Amino acid sequence: MTMISCSSFSFEHNLYETMSCLQRCSKQDELKQIHARMLKTGLMQHSYAVTKFLSFCVSSTSSDFLPYAQIVFDGFDRPDTFLWNLMIKGFSCSDEPKTSLLLYHRMLCCSAPHNAYTFPSLLKACSNLSAFQETTQIHAQITKLGYENDVYAVNSLINSYAVTGNFELAHLLFDRMSKPDAVSWNSVIKGYVKAGKMDIALTLFQKMAEKNAISWTTMISGYVEAGMNNEALQLFHEMQNSDVEPDNVSLANALSACAQLGALEQGKWIHSYLNKERIRIDSVLGCVLIDMYAKCGEMEEALGVFNNIKIKSVQAWTALISGYAYHGHGREAISKFMEMQKMGVKPNVITFTAVLTACGYTGLVEEGKLIFYSMERDYNLKPTIEHYGCIVDLLGRAGFLDEAKCFIQDMPLKPNAVIWGALLKACRMHKNIELGEEIGDILIAMDPFHGGRYVHKANIHALAKQWDKAAETRRLMKEQGVAKVPGCSTISFEGTTHEFLAGDRSHPEIKKIQSKWSIVRRKLEEHGYVPELEDMLLDLVDVDEREAIVHQHSEKLAITYGLLKTKPGTVIRIMKNLRVCKDCHRVTKLISKIYKRDIVMRDRTRFHHFRNGKCSCGDYW
Template identity: 45%
Template sequence: MLSTLSLHLPPQNHTQSLTSQNLTPHHHHLLHTFTSPFELKQLHAHLIKTNTPLSTLPPTRIAFACSLTPSFSYAQKLFQHLEYPDITAWNSCLKAFAEGDEPIDAMLLFHQLHCFNVIPDSFTLSFVLKACTRLLDFHTGRLLHGYVEKLGFRSNLFLMNMILNLYALCGEIRDARLMFDKMPQRDVVTWNIMMTLLVKRGDIEQAYDLFSGMPDRSVRSWTLMISGFGQCGKPKEAIRVFLEMEEAGVRANEVTVVAVLAASADLGDLDLGRRVHEYSKESGFGRNVWICNTLIEMYVKCGCLEDACRVFDAMEERTVVSWSAMISGLAMHGQAEEALRLFSNMIQIGMEPNYVTFVGLLHACSHMGFVDKGRDFFARMTADYGIVPKIEHYGCMVDLLSRTGLLQEAHEFIMNMPIKPNGVVWGALLGGCKVHRNIELAEEATKHLSELDPLNDGYYIVLSNIYAEAQRWEDVARVRRLMRDRGVKKTPGWSSITVDGVLHEFVAGDEAHPQAEEIDQIWGKLLERLKMKGYVPNTSVVLLDMEEDQKEKFLNRHSEKLALVFGLIKTKPGTPIRIMKNLRVCEDCHAALKLVSEIADREIVVRDRNRFHCFKKGYCSCGDYW
């Protein structure tokens, strides 16, 4: 109908009245209020019947008509029958298209401008740039950049920032950097755009160089650097920038709070995490679900499961992320049954689980050896919820089977996986081989790991330790030579503890600490009391070919023991001691810390590479299964 009507439109001329006096009251009202394509067709037909010029339609309604019609062709016909449409009409249409469902139409319409000898203005270019940005159309963006230069809009900072942002979103680092360097003027938005691009590319050092050179910084600038350092695995730097932000008197917003909480979680900095939590409540962010979810994660990673539960229980609105974070937190802290109960509650209220939820559930089963429940969850995630297992789920299942000694089943599980197993999957099998002393499967797992992750020292160390436990010293030496030849260096064990807001780090065998002598003396006294309680140093965990007395000295210098004694010295009686460790807690340290928690009447929380151990009154939350 529309194409037929277009063929019979009356010719436009300057003498023809541009009033709408020929319209009925109904159509006159419709002229300014139509809201559907049908009403537009009805009005269009009446304009033709009454010989009323199409230009009677106000430009804003033409733009609205364009946004209503399902195809670009009709909008084009409307313009073709307008004599010399002004730039306002064009811009109205371009804006409608750029913000509508089909931003490509704005670009198609823009290409028609030269047919009407219309010179675009800054608004024209901004609307088309918006469409380009939505479509990530770099090539058209470069064309528009040319228009900006040609038409003398180079001093229009808004347009220049739009182009720079388009280049950045398209990942065109060279063009973005060249444009940034040549811009005649910049504002804080310009710098933030460039920093965002660099942070996304992982080039945090260049981003920080720009940040350092900024004449003015907005809260977004500070937040970019805080979150950027956190995402790049540099939480210490993230916290440092946040403290500088506070000194500069800039108030954190909700995004900043999330970034700082995430960095606090990675560092295990409970003091800062709690301070930011208080700031969040004072600033009215308490109901922000995103912040609450991050708070749960922060408290979980800092070993404060009770605080995480309090945040979760107080939430008025919970998302699947909230439930999944709490389930994973309970699993990490050895409370598998509570994690499974929480999952039941989640299902009862109608909350649909996602793939992260099942990672948490499978971790819970793995940490407590619930093989049958683990198999059931793995099957249900697809059968009941249509979730296709990812590599993380396969890794959890291999870990579950391997920990419980079902090594052959774990191996068969790997061989039958529909996706290629990665280093984490084979590493889980290798870990089980160490616990259950299976050299043959350990060698096969290591063969795959040497191809998948050749520079990961952990896998070589585990295989070396398996050989050492079997007294196969020649094989131990062979693995060590292989590491040396491949340039793989052993990661030193370290533990950290935060006291009065200051982070203290200890490495295995550390004698350089200012209080090393005092720590050594206190540990000697503790050791006497431990031995009276039946503690016998487990020198079998020292997998080096040396005398027994040397092995015992080596055990006494493990980093978590040094951090523990420092915590006993520096904190008040009854204060919980929280230690973060980069490697797995060894059997000897685990036994010693259990007894120290009873002797010193302290709660000792240790986060190692795999999970949390909460030592209290001579027992550990892991149930000695880790």
């Protein structure tokens, strides 16, 4: 029978009890009590107990525990390499990565020995700080101490150089590796992705022998961030056909691509995949699902996802309110804004942007002003330039142009081109020629390479029949080399997105589309349709030529293609990159009545639901 001494039993029991308390610790006061107990019982003299204590502090989600760990660490005379590495790693993942570099400087001053685990954390801190100079200094240390062939150190170097924009150095290190692993490939690809160099990233990605989930996700995320949403979805489908299961990040990015493209069918498929694979819909996936359904015109589905989220974050509430804003449901947006606060969720600055946008799209002037002035008074949130822009847009759309101008002049922030642009559009909408000319001059001086500024100002002159001034504005636009953004509309069905430009003849079925449009046009004219040419006063002087062009607007081509390719009763969904013009808006209303079709159109700023000759915007857009 083995004899156990009382002192040995006492130490083991004390260690077990202390570690158990540590695992349940959630407050700094409790942490201090555990530290005091360890000092009193002598556990702070044992490396295992100290390591456990500091590891807990470093890995904790509490913001108070890491600084406390440093206080404890600073009390040691000669901490070993493991403890140095532990503290450096902790701060490299925190909001204060600079502390990792300061700790390393101390480590050098103390002549503490290094090992292979020292450098990856240091380089992670450099990446978070975008610190190129410090990266080169650590690179020198790696070479000096003989770790230049250590795969972890080299991978961290590649990542740090790539993140700081030094692709040549990152690529050079990568090319020198005899056997680069998946992390090596992913690090160099990630650098090019972050810089928006998607062509180089794709070339490297295609050369990878074995792609893991991170490889696919990095590329898909990069395409979404670059606005290359079709490419993102194509790659996502390729990922599905490979042996790699998509992770939550790739799924969220694919849903974001669907949202931007209005690709409802593909978005629904991903939602079904989540349910089929029993993937937990966390706060991020919940938000992107709400956003996807809202941007694809399905607010009922968006609300259904929202209602199924157990713990609703401020981001989820904001996504839903934004959805109501896109669809012009101002009252519903305000209702949800009030409800979230009753549920104890405090709105953030993005929430206010969403609800103020909703007020602007529905003419809720007084409600919008009350919400705006409550930001600082009731929520201690300082309005940003976006919030001031929302109020200018709100006042301008409603016709309060003088009030909007005074509001801009009294702003504590310097108005930018977006602020003045909102007022200029309102001047054109309400035919305020004098103010429009004044704002137009301000905008062109401020933003001389934005085509929309010249177009709006030229059309202001045209409304006043000031043809010389209008022509002069167009001439100035050409001299600056500024081009007008062409109208582009897309329609998606059966997993394919079809794109149309104004006057486009490149579509393989263009002859069928034109033939169908001739039939549609005759039916429109039978219902009293006459083209509205006000939005294109300057495109051509000749009325017949202007009329010919208005019949080739991109949304008309897309809707006609929808009528051609879908069964009667099917909802037609259109995406437009610019604000829909008056003529296309009127035509779409008539088509919805004549063909008994629901048409959902998302233009640059909002949704229009056309049904039985009426639009959800109430002609207020």
